[in-house]
Amino acid sequence: MTEPLRVAIAGLGTVGAGVIRLLDTNGELIARRAGRPIEVVAVTARDRSKDRDVDLSRFKWIDDPTALAVEADADVVLELVGGADGTALALARAALDAKKSFVTANKAMIAHHGFELAQAAESAGVALKFEAAVAGGIPVVKGLREGAAANAIDRVYGVMNGTCNFILSKMESEGGDFSEVLAEAQAKGFAEADPSFDIDGVDAAHKLSILSSIAFGTQPAFDDVAIGGIRDVVAADIAEAAALGYRIRLVGIAEEDGEGLFQRVHPYLVPMAHPLAHVSGSTNAVVAEGNFVGRLFFEGAGAGDGPTASAVVADLIDIARGEFGPPYAMPVTVLAKQPPAPTGERRGRAYVRLTVADKVGVLAEIAAAMRDAGVSIEALMQRGAMADGSVLVAIVTHEGPERCVAQALEKLSASSNLKGAPMWMHILGD
Amino acid sequence: MTEPLRVAIAGLGTVGAGVIRLLDTNGELIARRAGRPIEVVAVTARDRSKDRDVDLSRFKWIDDPTALAVEADADVVLELVGGADGTALALARAALDAKKSFVTANKAMIAHHGFELAQAAESAGVALKFEAAVAGGIPVVKGLREGAAANAIDRVYGVMNGTCNFILSKMESEGGDFSEVLAEAQAKGFAEADPSFDIDGVDAAHKLSILSSIAFGTQPAFDDVAIGGIRDVVAADIAEAAALGYRIRLVGIAEEDGEGLFQRVHPYLVPMAHPLAHVSGSTNAVVAEGNFVGRLFFEGAGAGDGPTASAVVADLIDIARGEFGPPYAMPVTVLAKQPPAPTGERRGRAYVRLTVADKVGVLAEIAAAMRDAGVSIEALMQRGAMADGSVLVAIVTHEGPERCVAQALEKLSASSNLKGAPMWMHILGD
Known part of the structure; x- marks a missing residue:
């Protein structure tokens, strides 16, 4: 069997401990699948003394998390600290700078800094992987x-x-x-x-x-x-x-x-x-x-230590196999910069719920506001009065521009008959 | 952009034509994702003159499918001929023998000969991929x-x-x-x-x-x-x-x-x-x-030219990226030989439907057979007589050994009251 893939872990909360437990439990099987063993060589966390129900004495302990990239003799740095910036980001930059592959479950950091980190990973020729950042254990990335x-x-x-x-x-x-x-x-x-x-x-x-x-x-x-x-x-x-x-x-x-x-x-x-x-x-x-x-x-499962550890270790297996490429499927240099689509012209069906006074003419006012804004009503339900005397009116619209619904609601929100902000939800189309 | 991945296709039925259409439609996008273009260079099929609604004049035509592996200047041979043996198998062997990667949607051939083909692929150091062989477009392999x-x-x-x-x-x-x-x-x-x-x-x-x-x-x-x-x-x-x-x-x-x-x-x-x-x-x-x-x-989607082509081309993209390894996740040399599990000792719940004569004592006979075999009944429904005068009896059992149900049914099948073979279905457990 070839050289093990050496991993340094930063962050030993439930997911970090879960990763160690997973590697302990399934290690032999994983070695067969990955073509080589995956070994934790070093760890870091805020509190060394905390009981985590896994034996950490086997691993080198490094106090300073950002030093992990340099001090640990690792191929991959696994970040499970969390947070969009701070320690996690410093560690990510240090790891990629040191040409170590980097794996994370940190959705906030990838959402905010993924592009920069992918640039760093691609120019270093190492992996940046984040399967666990989206939908937990589901291999959707x-x-x-x-x-x-x-x-x-x-x-x-x-x-x-x-x-x-x-x-x-x-x-x-x-x-x-x-x-x-x-x-x-x-x-x-x-x-x-x-x-x-x-x-x-x-x-x-x-x-x-x-x-x-x-x-x-x-x-x-x-x-x-x-x-x-x-x-x-x-x-x-x-x-x-x-x-x-x-x-x-x-x-x-x-x-x-x-x-x-x-x-x-x-x-x-x-x-x-x-x-x-x-x-x-x-x-x-x-x-x-x-x-x-x-x-x-x-x-x-979208969360939990087992499913998240499963996704994290799947990334490690890909790296051990050498089966990885650009983090976003294509190189960062060819990712297009897309402006946000203007939402006003979007068409769809809507659900609107209004809390209104139980008075003559309120329904007519709602219906008129919808008509004036060009919203076509597919269904309208008014149910009996609530404890405070107000009444709920729920409306489903036909398909139409979202801006018309916005316009109708803006007009209605000025009405003294409205007892609270309108609730507007979209209806998922096929 | 680096060298294209050159593909030779054997078999131009709906899936083969679908693959060509997909590469024509999404080719540019795929080149960005794969890091290089995927190009069809040669094709073969039974009938050259058939109208397939795709332009084949761009590709080298090779009459003998088993010659494709050698005569086409390809990196990958894509087999869409079908059949467990015959042409498809000869082509697979020839392609791997010529150290070409091999992609197929052929479930029958992989089910029967996948092990042999994986041995050949692994010793040649090329890819053998068959995502489309299981569940069509779903990337479940x-x-x-x-x-x-x-x-x-x-x-x-x-x-x-x-x-x-x-x-x-x-x-x-x-x-x-x-x-x-x-x-x-x-x-x-x-x-x-x-x-x-x-x-x-x-x-x-x-x-x-x-x-x-x-x-x-x-x-x-x-x-x-x-x-x-x-x-x-x-x-x-x-x-x-x-x-x-x-x-x-x-x-x-x-x-x-x-x-x-x-x-x-x-x-x-x-x-x-x-x-x-x-x-x-x-x-x-x-x-x-x-x-x-x-x-x-x-x-x-489990079938259809679009979904199947999607899975086939996903395999080609993996190969273009160099992201492939042993076909069965681990090398053939470490795949274990497992005997079939003895089914008799399996436990589960069962549904049994009997078609019986509408006579006094039939239910008692059924109940006795179940009891004698040790089958515990959770629910039993008898509905009114059918057109031919027979009656349906449906039984759901408690969890127990499957062999007990088999025993009960064997005993009952000798009964003159049974008007047809019993229907036995398992109940999927959580």
Whole structure:
């Protein structure tokens, strides 16, 4: 057997410990598959004394994480520290500078600095891999970069945040508003104490922007993702959606539309016949639609130490095999710079929910605002009054320009009959 | 840009023409992704004059397909002739012998001769790739070989024959017995004039045996697959399954159980909560369960010229990138020879449907046979008499050894009250 692939790990939280446990458990099998053993040679973490349930005495301990790239006798640096900048970024730069391959599960850092790091990796002739940064254990970076590589991708989209999907699934199965279910999820450890990155859509946007670049051959453009979260979804939205034949999912979606690259993370109404409607709990799923392959659907665990370790070690195996190339499927020098697509001219169907006063003339006011903005209504439901006397009106529009819906809502928001901000969700088209 | 990857194609049916069309349509994009252009340089087929809707005049025409490997100035030979032996096999041997990489969509040939061909490819140091041989456009060979490579695979299984799934889905949505729906499918071109390879499970078994080798690191053992088809599924089975919360799918399933490698293709009752239950029409899907990643689910088009061409060209891109290794994930020299697992000791739940005379004492006879064989009954449904006066009895068993069910059915088959062979289907466990 040839020389082992030597790995230095920075960050020994649950994922870091999971990687070591995985290599301990499956090491022999992996050596057969990779053609050579994968060996951890050095580690670093904030707290050396913490009990991690794995034996670290075998590895060289290095106190300063940014020194890992130089001091460890490693072929690959594996970064599991997290955070878009700071230690993780310093380590990434140092590793690539030292011509070490670099593997990470850090979606925030790749979303913000992936382009720069890919430039560094490509000029150093080493690997930069981040399968675990998108959709946990699901090999979707590989699925796009390699599996679907023969296709022009029409659209890539999916459910990429497990916390949001857990909350929405719970609201579906047990009722309850967003805030109640979030509190329960936090109590059980399924959501962070500060859950804003997850529930406001930022985490999903990180992942989406990474997939966009690979799918469309464009420079990463995280700042161009239009981001919305699920804070304002209420039990009545879930119920109305169900009555109409939909489930609500936080969907990240990207497509090239001729005028630019469209990237959006937002709660969508997903038709029950679409596979994404059946993605429940903390599961993730990604759909890629190619011009020859049609629709590919990848589903699996989007988080957790086991699945994340699986994706991280798959990257290590690729490197051990020498089967890696440009991180974004094509060299950074040929990635196109795409402007964001203007969203106003986008067409689609919409779900709008309004909380209004229970008064004569309110429905007429809503209907007039929609008509004046050129929004064609497909269905409208008004249900009985709520505890505070207000009434919910849910509207599904026919397909039309999104700017018309925006215009109608702007007009309505000035009305004294509106008891809260309107909720606007897009309906996922086929 | 570096030298193109030169490809010689044998076989210009719908898939061969699809590959040429794909390279014409997406060629520039593919060159950017692969790092170099992929160019067809020579072709061969049975009939040169046939109109294929693609311009062949650009390519060198070679009459003798087995001469392609030598006469074409190619890096890769792409075989789309089909058939386990004959021309396809002669060409494969000639190509690898000439140290050309070899790509194929030929499941039958890989199931029967993949081991020999992998030996030849590995000793020649060239690629042997067959993504399109399993589940059409879905990158599941890659998903197992690379995406899930960090895991010990517990189980790999899926819906791998589009014709069967089309027929079963149609029976579900529109009623009708197998033979009626098959005739309709044949009339519409969704099933072959001689459909036996598909409906008797042989095609799915070819694919399963290929996946088994990659998943478990075992030598291909197509002959060890226990194969059953869907000929005997009647409308009443679909209805009973639905009433019990299941859908019937032709499932190929493989697992290592300590005593050997278990491989079976058979109609299964799939619980509605399982993603395979929602795989409809000619769609395929494969599930891989790994010891760290958990359950991975891959779904997409299992056949058709576009999806198949997508998988074939993905293989060519891997070769153009130099990102390929042993066809079965590990070198043939380390693939283990696993005996088939003894099926009798397998445990599971079963669905049994009996067609019996509408007479006093028949139910008692059935119940006694089950009891005597040690089969514990979870549910039993008897529905009203059929047109010919016979009665259907459907039974769902508790989990127990399969041999007990076999024993009960053997005893019952001697009974004069039985009006036809019993139908026995397994119930897919979580």
